[in-house]
Amino acid sequence: MASLTPPSTSCNNGSSRTSTIFGLMLKSGEVEQTHLSLPGSFRRSCTFKITYDYHTMQHSGCIIRDKMSPRLSLKASKESPGLTKEIRREKFKTAGDKQNEQELFDELKNRFLSFKRNNYLENLEEYEKLAKGQAPKFMVIACADSRVCPSVILGFQPGEAFMVRNVANLVPPYESGPSETNAALEFAVNSLEVENILVIGHSCCGGIRALMSMQEGSDDSSFIKSWVRVGKNASISTKATASNLSFDQQCRHCEKESVSRSLSNLLTYPWIEERVMRGLLSLHGGYYDFVDCSFEKWTLDYMGSSLKEKAGGGKHATKNHSFWR
């Protein structure tokens, strides 16, 4: 992997320097530097420089920090502490676009300040405790879909749930090798020692729809198809048992089936199975239907599963079904 070498910058126009980042060669021509006025001890000046050569279709990037470039000058600010404003910028965007962007991020800024005022500062003691460490009782695996954030629909507060969100809330089995989802599983189970893992599926899932639409043996270079293949067994079993239903209904069936398969895949991780066997960890499935606003929930019944089910491959027995509407 390419290593970062400290990039050098110069205030001189027209100077030509090269630096290597991520294995790409960066040629710097005119270096446009933006100086920010920052109050007090928070002086910082950052320059981000990306060049894209249209003809060679090569991009190169360089992110420079002031600590790397002591020659960048910093201006002391006479402004009161608070919002740091952009001083100077070069842009290709139209004024209208920039206006919208400014408004959008001003909105985010206001939201953060509101969170800080109404939530963080109101519960400072709690946040100070959390700052020292987290001890969530849940690990939640949910879809990245913008409509299904578990903090919103299940009311998880800061500190309560360690959360993984990926396309179609899939859990690949242990033998599939390293992935972002199983690194998170390992951390949650072995380091944080969560007591519950909750896999939440949802209605109208684009990822599941893509999975159900995939043709067998199709050679597709799409990332989406490479990933949702993790849920292949769910789609095969859905097509086998629910072929008389409409495509939409089949997708819905598959959304739930895939949650069950993910729960079984969780048991392929030896350190998960061990904790489940010892009663230290419970595995739950959930399904959020945002069309009629209902939530279905079930728990994997490890003890109650037959030896054959425990041997792996299929689904396990479940218990404690609930439906909240």
Place this chain on the structure above:
Amino acid sequence: MSGKDYEEAIEALKKLLHEKGDLKATAAMKVEQITAELQSTSSDGNPFNPVERIKEGFIHFKREKYEKNPALYGELAKGQSPKFMVFACSDSRVCPSHILHFQPGEAFVVRNVANMVPPYDQTKYSGVGAAIEYAVLHLKVEYIFVIGHSACGGIKGLMSFPYDGSSSTDFIEDWVKIGAPAKAKVLSAHRDKPFGDQCTNCEKEAVNVSLGNLLTYPFVRDGLVNKTLGLKGGYYDFINGSFELWGLEFGLSSSFSVKDVATILHWKLY
């Protein structure tokens, strides 16, 4: 303390008071105190019930949010068109819905250990690639926002793991290794700083590594070139209660004059 013990204790105390009249005032106060303690314990003293916890949460959401905004939720049921794709850490303390108050429909959110974006690799990192592809090509988000945070366990791991051929985890070391360029940069630039400061610097540098890795996805590059997509980095410090945001702009240059475009949108909130 079970109810029975409490009752027995109160009975014993009453008996004592009866026998020793002058203790009454002190004892009365003590009884009140014990009662108060017990009342609070009995509500917390039950073992944690995860199902009840999520049921309460869902019912509250349905009543206070869903049913009060039928128009919004009706539209969302038909489809989503979030403006943002957000990469945030899985850490329980940094949900973007809390700190930036994202409402349903606003942000397509990927959460993983240390909010990392790996470079393009269809075999190894198809999960992240799938999310970016879906967000950029299908949902047509306008911004990809990578948010790092303070006291990140994943970054601490990155800074601590020796990467000398030995390995103590199945998957974690392999995953956080994505941030290795940030670690190298921090170790060379801040060699003499205490470990905690190095971790803080690495948390921010790793966001930049992720932003850089986003450029290895052709559909992200296309979006940047066509100016339909912007990249932003963020850092949430829950120890000091602050949020930093910075941006990246991307420009075209002809082969004859290499023009650099550097744009900062940088605010720090206290």
